[in-house]
Amino acid sequence: EPEVTQTPSHQVTQMGQEVILRCVPISNHLYFYWYRQILGQKVEFLVSFYNNEISEKSEIFDDQFSVERPDGSNFTLKIRSTKLEDSAMYFCASIGLGQETQYFGPGTRLLVL
Amino acid sequence: DAKTTQPPSMDCAEGRAANLPCNHSTISGNEYVYWYRQIHSQGPQYIIHGLKNNETNEMASLIITEDRKSSTLILPHATLRDTAVYYCIVRVLNSGGSNYKLTFGKGTLLTVNP
Numbered sequence: 001e002p003e004v005t006q007t008p009s010h011q012v013t014q015m016g017q018e019v020i021l022r023c024v025p026i027s028n029h030l031y032f033y034w035y036r037q038i039l040g041q042k043v044e045f046l047v048s049f050y051n052n053e054i055s056e057k058s059e060i061f062d063d064q065f066s067v068e069r070p071d072g073s074n075f076t077l078k079i080r081s082t083k084l085e086d087s088a089m090y091f092c093a094s095i096g097l098g099q100e101t102q103y104f105g106p107g108t109r110l111l112v113l
Numbered sequence: 114d115a116k117t118t119q120p121p122s123m124d125c126a127e128g129r130a131a132n133l134p135c136n137h138s139t140i141s142g143n144e145y146v147y148w149y150r151q152i153h154s155q156g157p158q159y160i161i162h163g164l165k166n167n168e169t170n171e172m173a174s175l176i177i178t179e180d181r182k183s184s185t186l187i188l189p190h191a192t193l194r195d196t197a198v199y200y201c202i203v204r205v206l207n208s209g210g211s212n213y214k215l216t217f218g219k220g221t222l223l224t225v226n227p
Binding site: 004031033035037042043044045048050055056089091093095100101102103104105106107109 | 145147149151154155156157158159162200212213214215216217218219
């Protein structure tokens with residue numbers, strides 16, 4: 001069964017460093033998402049991406065964040081200068097054209113020290 | 114977004130049916146009810162969704178009341194591996210059709226006991 005994959009599973013970085021979280025959505029899916037979950041809190045929507053552009057973003061998704069689909073398979077989330085409060089689980093999700101269900105990846109646990 | 118209300122926690126005995134309720138009294142006519150679960154900080158896992166009719170798949174059944182103001186997710190024979198946080202989500206439909214964001218609440222922590 002096709003699934004969303006994410007790398008790395010864990011990332012530890014120093015405050016102020018740039019990180020790139022990678023996702024491989026399900027093949028042929030066209031809509032891509034990033035969510036995050038701070039420890040003990042709700043899963044929060046960050047951004048949606050379609051046709052090589054952002055279709056919606058939340059207030060959390062400020063200028064420090066960017067997304068990109070650099071090739072036909074990867075979907076990345078970049079945090080330019082990490083802060084302590086960026087420590088969270090980051091989940092990628094995707095959905096196919098005409099479909100009704102988002103499928104999530106296993107997540108990347110980001111720890112900013 | 115239509116708001117959902119779920120009990121914070123529930124217990125269920127292994128092998129018994131788990132019935133998880135959800136209230137969504139402000140749901141609009143074109144909004145779907147989705148259920149996801151999250152097992153110990155893993156990625157949310159899709160379970161089932163519906164609009165107005167009851168739905169069943171290999172994982173669960175979804176019962177939606179006639180007025181659509183509430184629904185119940187039923188796990189017919191709960192196992193220990195079903196221990197998870199269960200989220201009832203009303204889908205916000207973007208103008209882009211398939212493109213929509215999910216708004217998660219706190220969900221219900223279902224604990225299946227041996």
